[in-house]
Amino acid sequence: MSIPRVLTVAGSDSGGGAGIQADLKTMLALGVHGMSVITAVTAQNSVGVQGAWELPVAAVRAQYRSVVDDIGVQAVKTGMLASAELVEAVAELISGTDAPAVVDPVGVSKHGDSLLAASALDSVRTKLLPVATVATPNLDEVIQLTGVRVESEDGLRRAAAAVLEYGPRWVLIKGGHLSGDAVDLLTDGSAEHWLRSPRHDNRHTHGTGCTLASAIASGLAKGLPVPEAAHAAKAYVTGAIAAGFALGAGIGPVDHGW
Numbered sequence: 129m130s131i132p133r134v135l136t137v138a139g140s141d142s143g144g145g146a147g148i149q150a151d152l153k154t155m156l157a158l159g160v161h162g163m164s165v166i167t168a169v170t171a172q173n174s175v176g177v178q179g180a181w182e183l184p185v186a187a188v189r190a191q192y193r194s195v196v197d198d199i200g201v202q203a204v205k206t207g208m209l210a211s212a213e214l215v216e217a218v219a220e221l222i223s224g225t226d227a228p229a230v231v232d233p234v235g236v237s238k239h240g241d242s243l244l245a246a247s248a249l250d251s252v253r254t255k256l257l258p259v260a261t262v263a264t265p266n267l268d269e270v271i272q273l274t275g276v277r278v279e280s281e282d283g284l285r286r287a288a289a290a291v292l293e294y295g296p297r298w299v300l301i302k303g304g305h306l307s308g309d310a311v312d313l314l315t316d317g318s319a320e321h322w323l324r325s326p327r328h329d330n331r332h333t334h335g336t337g338c339t340l341a342s343a344i345a346s347g348l349a350k351g352l353p354v355p356e357a358a359h360a361a362k363a364y365v366t367g368a369i370a371a372g373f374a375l376g377a378g379i380g381p382v383d384h385g386w
């Protein structure tokens with residue numbers, strides 16, 4: 129049997145810490161063949177995003193068709209989609225592909241740089257989330273998408289229920305910004321899986337969200353059920369955060385070689 133193939137549809141981070149670059153490193157580390165549809169190019173480093181340019185919808189469609197029609201995919205992961213037009217095009221492409229999709233509804237970077245136009249939020253809610261096998265919002269993205277503000281572990285259930293209203297099969301709410309252990313909640317509305325890891329006192333966490341979503345997609349491509357893929361991905365990202373290292377003057381990347 130050939131190697132499992134995973135496609136990331138996301139933005140490029142010139143600094144190599146997040147986005148497409150983090151996705152491909154994760155896929156390499158997890159033993160799947162990584163492929164990329166680039167939606168936007170960012171000029172970015174450890175201190176922030178200095179510029180961002182989205183690609184035309186036709187260029188995104190063409191990359192996607194090139195990969196899917198010849199090579200084929202066992203899982204798709206989406207990240208930075210920049211605009212409503214790109215969100216809608218990618219949602220349509222995913223809905224016509226027979227593979228699970230992990231949707232990381234990327235909104236704002238750790239530095240506060242916007243990676244998604246405010247006008248695209250409604251397309252994420254009504255077009256992209258409904259075609260997701262797993263959606264992986266962090267708490268800021270939960271507020272943007274649903275208005276639900278979470279301040280304790282208990283609130284993760286309310287956040288999950290609000291996101292599930294939009295139709296993803298599963299949601300994994302990343303509670304990493306709460307205090308205490310890094311706790312995430314994975315649920316499909318009936319089963320509940322709490323993913324817990326000790327908090328690592330390391331500020332070099334650039335690329336965490338991209339890495340988690342790509343690791344879940346890699347597990348799904350290998351045939352793991354969603355809960356097993358999520359548990360394995362949490363273990364992977366926890367190791368990558370523990371090994372995160374300084375680069376440049378700001379926030380360094382998680383490490384994929386741990």
Ligand code: PLP
Pocket residue numbers: 138139140141146147148170172207208234236237238239243333334335336337338
């Ligand atoms: N740049 C790109 C292209 C991304 O896709 C993302 C996150 O998804 C980021 C930057 C932000 O990464 P972080 O918030 O981990 O710094």
